Amino acid sequence: MAVSPESVIKDLKNGKYAPVYFLQGEEPYFIDTISDFIEKNCLNESEKGFNQTILYGKDVNISTIMQNARKFPMFSDKQVVVIKEAQEISDLGKEAGDKLLDAYIQNPLASTVLVFCHKYKTVDGRKAIGKSLEKHTVFVNSKKLYDNKIPEWVEGYFADKGFKVNPRAAGMISEYIGNNLSRIANEIDKLLINLKEKVVIDEALVEKYVGISKEYNVFELQNTLIKRDVLKANRILKYFEADPKSNPAIPIIVTLFNFYMKVLMIHASEDKSEGGLAKLLGVNPFFVKDYIAAAKSYPPQKVINIIHYIRQADLMLKGVDNVSVGEGDILKELVFKILH
Template sequence: MMDYKALLKDIKNGDFKPLYVLHGEEPYFIDLISDAISENAVDESEKDFNLAVYYGRDIDALTLMSEARSFPFMGTRKVVIVREAQDMKDIYELEKLLPNLVESNILVLCHKYKALDGKRKLTKEIANVGVNFKSEKVKDYNLTEWIASYVRSEGYEITSKAASLLGEFLGNDLSRIVNELDKLAIVLEKGTKISDVHIEENIGISKDYNVFELVNAIAIRDTLKAFQIADYFEKNPKDHSIIVVIPSVFKLFTNMMRVHFASNKSPDAIASSVGLHPFVAKELIRNCPNYPPKILARNVEILHQYDLKAKGVGNSSTSDGQLLKEMLVQILN
């Protein structure tokens, strides 16, 4: 993926291209870049005349080409932004525009949630005249580091546990993560090291009773703690569905299986092959003897059974909380 930070730096330094095609699964980067262009490419006093924003469902390729070729009014450049460009029915017709771009203008296409067809002429030739930015999801194993990097860029620090809590609770929804961190920035002074206590007090994620801690308890076979957390989940079901728990436990067991059959079991080798931080890989290696391969295979089958039950297959009355406790009894024994 093109470095979005380098692209933002160019935009803020006034190094603009006539075309930006921002497409892919991660909407956060697309919004970030398009907002930076609208903020930096046109003076505030000119935006009424030289900043045009459309939505894909409301514009066709021919109209957009005409708009993109029109000259700025009483200014140096015109910016045309198409939000939700994935809703344009004839977007690939824009290939006709590429040889005829107005150098003083900027056209921005925000094509969210999926990438453009790489086999089409439009997609292949974007980079010849502008920027082809494919916005990809941050991988789960990189999410904690991405959170830490974002926090540092905002003038704060964060503990690894706090970053892991955010990642486990919010998933790789970057917009939601940034929104929660921005709320923290309102109440914390610059330079503060964000801890799990800050997360619990201001975002509402329990530092002791969460999926992250449950998976850790399962990994070390701490039955008492696992059932304490399960009891808390049962009493607070809104944010603790078994449907959320099962994928995290499945990831633990599949990673353990990979460690068991790895030829090189050093922390660095496991970190590289499994896609984990070296510290996390070291913990994984340490806990693997708790679950021999036969037990792991059995537990993966148990997870599959309870995933079906949680979705109503063969279960019409048992609550999420009770299902979780039943599942823990089986995988911890």
């Protein structure tokens, strides 16, 4: 049975190491976090030279991996064998290779910590080897987080580092960086390096150290649309147009689409309480007032029209029925339609 990355990391921090880890899935961040922790912490520096082996899937087959896994450690209680890019192992998923792997994981060497980093793909859970891996290894299925879960993850990451972050600052980070957890973690780490004392992370710190403009970002564009502030919306669009590399249109479109879909959900909901709406939308209660304000500003039919306009803009950005209109002009037209 698959276990959560968080539970595996908790066990590792408590010094609990298993004989075999099979880490797979679309989200590389959790795979890297677990494998990096094992590489850095399972053995001390003097033990690593003799007892830590890093292999790459494209260079090895299952037989070679098993030969390394069955070695006994030298001058240590354990050895670590990590298979990077395990999805490239030539005979994984083939009968001969699967038999060798299955025989080992059912009776692994207790002194070996064997780690498979199988990124961006998953083994077929219907096949015998898939079922055996789930049963006999620490099996992690690392899934991409939904966009609405990113702010919560950001808050958790800060908490693990001993810091608190206010919800709007967490929202700024998630909106600006997207769902690339590795990049988010790197940006947060850079921010924390600059702090000399424990403080609550707010928008000003995010703006200063992550390079997000507090006044000109998609989060603020969203707020101007709620308030129907035409002048400020146009200022933000000009800022985006002047620096399209830092402000690509597609993520902006996705953010607006997700926002107005939630506004539509509010219109359809019978429970209009802030707590009920927060649960329905899957957002921090801090942000519910923004969605409620938008629902008051935009009646249901207008929201439906806006979602249609956003879909049209998305198609144009992807080149459908568009040969010459630039990103900036597409965004300007979209915002004009939303506000008028």
